[in-house]
Amino acid sequence: MIEAHNRTATGWRGMIAASSTALVVVLAPAAVPDTADATAGGSTVGGNTHPVVTWGASADRTDATMSDKTVRNIVHTSVTGSDLRVSLSNAFGTVPVTFDSVYVGDASDGSASVTGNRRVTFSEKSSITVPPGAEVLSDPLPGRIPAESTLAVSVHTSGDPGTVTGHNVANQTSYIATGGDHAADLAGDAYDATTSHWYWVDGLVVEEPLQVETVALFGDSITDGNGSTAGANHRWPDYLARRMTSRPRPKQFGVMNEGISGNKVLADGSGVSAQARFDRDVLAQPGIDTVVILEGINDIRHETATEPEDLTAAYRQLIRRAHANGVCVVGATMTPWAGGSLYSEERNRLRIEVNHWIRTSGQFDSVIDFDKGTRDPDNPKRFLPAYDSGDHLHPGDEGYQAMADTVRLRQLDCNR
Known part of the structure; x- marks a missing residue:
């Protein structure tokens, strides 16, 4: 386990330097010009990139109990980007939280099943402990995600996580497996409960x-x-x-x-x-x-x-x-x-x-x-x-x- 860092305006920029990992390119949907608002100019300049949030939700205190449960958060991104990173929050936590299994995959509509599920690491470790009030940003996942992707961010914590940080009105169905670590599962069979909240995850960051x-x-x-x-x-x-x-x-x-x-x-x-x-x-x-x-x-x-x-x-x-x-x-x-x-x-x-x-x-x-x-x-x-x-x-x-x-x-x- 490694130490988490509080997210500050300067801390973010230090934590998310651009990755040099080779990318697997996935084509995004073709663009349809918005002529009234189009920006004039040439094509996108390559080479220099920086972090951009493609999805985010405000962290808040929830009344959930999540001991030895896995939550599969269903989220919908905005812009395309490479080197996806996951932000997990214990901002309203009362005890340190150990995230010991975190995966990201493509979500299936109306189901807890996913495809292309990949483990997320933190400083090349599969587990991280985040103190109360802190947030953590993962290592990048090589590859490129299309714009408007529906993703499943599956999170399991070990031990009793205490007060759970999340987002109370997601207006989206996500899934909970009440019996242990099922973050890596492709099938949704173990996810025996649904929720209208998001838990732990508060942002997805890409390089653009x-x-x-x-x-x-x-x-x-x-x-x-x-x-x-x-x-x-x-x-x-x-x-x-x-x-x-x-x-x-x-x-x-x-x-x-x-x-x-x-x-x-x-x-x-x-x-x-x-x-x-x-x-x-x-x-x-x-x-x-x-x-x-x-x-x-x-x-x-x-x-x-x-x-x-x-x-x-x-x-x-x-x-x-x-x-x-x-x-x-x-x-x-x-x-x-x-x-x-x-x-x-x-x-x-x-x-x-x-x-x-x-x-x-x-x-x-x-x-x-x-x-x-x-x-x-x-x-x-x-x-x-x-x-x-x-x-x-x-x-x-x-x-x-x-x-x-x-x-x-x-x-x-x-x-x-």
Whole structure:
């Protein structure tokens, strides 16, 4: 066993130097130009690469018990890349966790079965112990994964792992084998339970040319994808990733979803506050170039924020912290929710005032107007009916598609 390292903004870059291992090339799906947002220029420059996150999910505390169990996490990537690395988190752990068997394979739809399952190592060891509060990044797996791959990351821990770090609203079915280590299994027979959470894994990192960077979509349940079809990858970050992977190279972004359902800017609750998790979930991420911030509606709904300045002061701090790290910050207006949980006219007026500040303050490098992109023109306090999941707070699949379509891809690159 080897010692794990805390992930910091500098630590990531030191841990993930580009691998010189020869690659097995797998062709990605053919690109379809997005002419309105295409970046002019020649082909991708080879040679110099850096780490890019192709999939990510915010770490949080879970109530799972995982002693001598194997979890097969089903995840869906964004950009193509080589030398895949797996990030495992014990950020909310209470005891050291030993990951003694970790594998990555191609997932079969609706099944725990996989193909091409390969062992993941850590500093060339098959096992690693990660202390509470820490995260670890694996060695690279030689080869190239296509864009929009559905992968199974199977993880077994030895002993009692204590409080399990994971992601509580995955909106995806994953699988648990309740009897021992089955991470290497190709068949899914041993996986006798299902879960709607992800456990331990919080990121997949690939090597890509310097023109490909990472965008973190930082938010609450609307970024998390509540109200979308489970297992269909119909969150607005998924739709954005599909647009991104069809964008002509060289300029693309790996898309990581850093939403936590119920999250607030100003207070802990469902996950630690946006201000408290910003460094871990955004600034410390490999290849981070841009963050899109869509947070605040839960502060308004629960009256954690009662004046516009409560939120705008916090936004200013997030912007300054990002800019100090050379990261672009895109502000996103909060979507309407008349008829939804905890709605009132007074609270909606606060949403409108904060949205006005987001649009007009000039503090953000760019602004995405999700409010305008999803509201009913005849009743702007509500979603357009076709975009409503039915609870009047979260979009449905069509609404999430509309959100992704609202983004002008050039907004994500401000060259700070």
